[in-house]
Amino acid sequence: MALGRHGSLSAAARALSVNHATIARRLHALETALGEKLVERRPDGYILTPAGTRTLAAAGDMEAAVATLGRRDGDDGPRGKVRVNAPPALAQGFLVGRLAAIPPRYPGLDIDLAADLRVVSLERHETDIAVRLGRPQDGDVLARPLVTMGYGFYGAAKICRRVEEGADPVFVGFDEVNAHLPEAVWLARHFPRARVAFRAGNQFAQAAAARAEAGLALLPHFVGRTDKRLSLCRLTPVPQPREIWLLTRRQDRKEMPIRTVVDALTTMFRDERALFETAHG
CATH class of the missing domain: 3.40.190.10 (Periplasmic binding protein-like II)
Known part of the structure; x- marks a missing residue:
């Protein structure tokens, strides 16, 4: 059912290469046959009603069954x-x-x-x-x-060592465009007086700046741990996982x-x- 897969009458018409009037007429005929309203019109398009969702699921099951019956031997993988x-x-x-x-x-x-x-x-x-x-x-x-x-503060080994010995931390953080992100908000709240020496728009750029010894970057562990040139610094607190x-x-x-x-x-x-x-x- 093209409407369910593309989410609007316009997308359905493009997918089937037919015009809006034809789609609307076929949809009305289906609603009449089933006795239930299948779509709801909203300012930004059409969405499925609960009855429409159930109908789409049934149609999907039928489509999958037809596809299974029509597969050649040895061609039964996902497509x-x-x-x-x-x-x-x-x-x-x-x-x-x-x-x-x-x-x-x-x-x-x-x-x-x-x-x-x-x-x-x-x-x-x-x-x-x-x-x-x-x-x-x-x-x-x-x-x-x-x-x-989870999160941690990552930086070059000598930067981490300096902070762990008592020096004030200097950070790498998000740029102004991304200052609303949860990690940026958390860092500003918990280290309000700390210097942010370098700012970048994503955590991979921040990791690169930390490697260059610009400061410590607050990174998800899956980013920090995969960079062998970064060390996890024993600095707390850190955000909740x-x-x-x-x-x-x-x-x-x-x-x-x-x-x-x-x-x-x-x-x-x-x-x-x-x-x-x-x-x-």
């Missing part, structure tokens, strides 16, 4: 494009290389990885899988916790391509748990 959305640091520093290893194993499966600071909507079909920081507030989605992400969650649409739970990528993501975070979590003891 299609799966869109994954994640925060920039996670996408660039952890997911790119690992997700890129999936398509060679499944010749019919393509992955589209988007890095975005804004929260994209699963309901509007802006993505198929969302990897997010913090407990999700979405409605009818499937959400599973992946791992807990944040949970990383994986979200999918409930109606997609039986879709083989999405399920394949979800299983791969779950496995890779589980296997790399030690890279993310704060060590105790």
Whole structure:
């Protein structure tokens, strides 16, 4: 059902190469036949009603069954494009290389990885899988916790040694455009008088500045630990760990391509748990 997959009548019309009137007429006929309203019009487009969501799920099951019956022998792997959305640091520093290893194993499966600071909507079909920081507030989605992400102060060895011996810390932080991010707000609140000698827009640039001895960078462990030229500095306090969650649409739970990528993501975070979590003891 093209409307459910693209989220609006305009997208559906483009996908089917038919005009709006035809889409609207077919949709009205389907609603009449089922006796239920399937879509709700909003200022920025159309969204599915609960009845529409149920209808889409049923149509998806039928489509999957037809696809299964129509496969040739030996061609029963996942097929299609799966869109994954994640925060920039996670996408660039952890997911790119690992997700890129999936398509060679499944010749019919393509992955589209988007890095975005804004929260994209699963309901509007802006993505198929969302990897997010913090407990999700979405409605009818499937959400599973992946791992807990801890933080630490990382810097060149001699900078860490100097601070651990009692010198006032000098920091590398976020630029003014990104001063609203949780890590930037936390650092300003807990070290209000400290000098921030270098500012950059992302944590990988901050890690590079820390390597150059500009100061200490507050980094997620998965960024700091993978840079062998950085040392973890014994400086407290540090921010509370944040949970990383994986979200999918409930109606997609039986879709083989999405399920394949979800299983791969779950496995890779589980296997790399030690890279993310704060060590105790």
